[in-house]
Amino acid sequence: MVTAVTSFGRSGLSDWLVQRVSGVILLAYFIFIACNVINGVDYVSWKALYAQTWVKVFSLMAILSLAAHAWIGMWAVFTDYLTERLMGSTGNFLRVTLQLLVLVTIFIYVVWGVQILWGY
Amino acid sequence: MLKVSIYRYNPETDDKPRMQDFDFDTQGKDLMVLDVLEQLKAEDTTITYRRSCREGVCGSDGLNMNGKNGLACITPLSETVKGNKLVIRPLPGLPVVRDLVVDMSMFYAQYEKVQPYLQNNTPAPAIERLQSPEDRAKLDGLYECILCACCSTSCPSFWWNPDRFIGPAGLLQSYRFLADSRDTATDERLAKLDDPFSVFRCHGIQNCVNVCPKGLNPTKAIGHIRNMLLSRAT
Secondary structure (H helix, E strand, O other): OOOOOOOOOOOHHHHHHHHHHHHHHHHHHHHHHHHHHHOOOOHHHHHHHHHOHHHHHHHHHHHHHHHHHHHHHHHHHHHHHOOHHHHOHHHHHHHHHHHHHHHHHHHHHHHHHHHHHHHO | OEEEEEEEOOOOOOOOOEEEEEEEOOOOOOOEHHHHHHHHHHHOOOOOOOOOOOOOOOOOOEEEEOOEEEEHHHOEHHHHOEOOEEEEEOOOOOOEEEOOEEOOHHHHHHHHHOOOOOOOOOOOOOOOOOOOHHHHHOOOOOOOOOOOOOOHHHOHHHHHOOOOOOHHHHHHHHHHHHOOOOOOOHHHHHHHHOOOOOOOOOOOOOHHHHHOOOOOOHHHHHHHHHHHHHHHOO
């Protein structure tokens, strides 16, 4: 058993499941957006689309999925390449710093996303 | 003439590894890579590699031949040589002891972690623990592993985290005991695997399946472990 405190769900199984489920939600959302964009959009139709509550809920679901997906994915990348084994203590410093940066970025995007969806 | 290029490194005398080139006359025969090494070693006795049974059973001569891991003794030149060139390197990702010999300690440490032995604390029956032919069949494709390390050393996840990720070879053996009807430690075994590294560092790229000289499928075994973890979780 390897301990991990900076991973998304602390458990490999939970991270794996969240990664799959969020991936499916993101795929569905991007298909939904693509279907709407492909026929051409203008301000009025776009505003009308996002005025519907279910679109806002679906969008927030996609944003939260992206947040979880990015956290798990970037965590996996950082723990592969930036480790004490490969780079000494620099690896630990770099990894934790970058993880923190990613988390802050994700947090900002989530809050900003909520503001965009319900603020206008 | 076949151009053979061999990785040479002696940590006691060399600053860094180098490639040594040889011209090798196959005399039109489709030799195994190990035969080529043996004949070259007869010329230059300092070439160092592991070998034992020379028939793909012991798993000693796992090497990287033209970029692909395999057992030198059962890899014919016709299968690996392209453009009349054969490049032989040690298994990637493990520390080199000398030339083509790698230090397998990290590989064995991961193997040890999965407790690769039958655990059953119930009183032993008078004769032996019986197993139905169906239950026995579940071990096919698992028990044949010879621990040559070709799979684990072809796995990027194992290259980056050999101390945390158990690797395809270890996980195949882990599933061999998880799937065994006579083993009663299933829950304890699974509990030790549910972290983000031991099993879940596998991203399913199947390099392990691609190189296994015994034609085994560690990715499939890892999928089974994942499903077992999933079905015991709430």
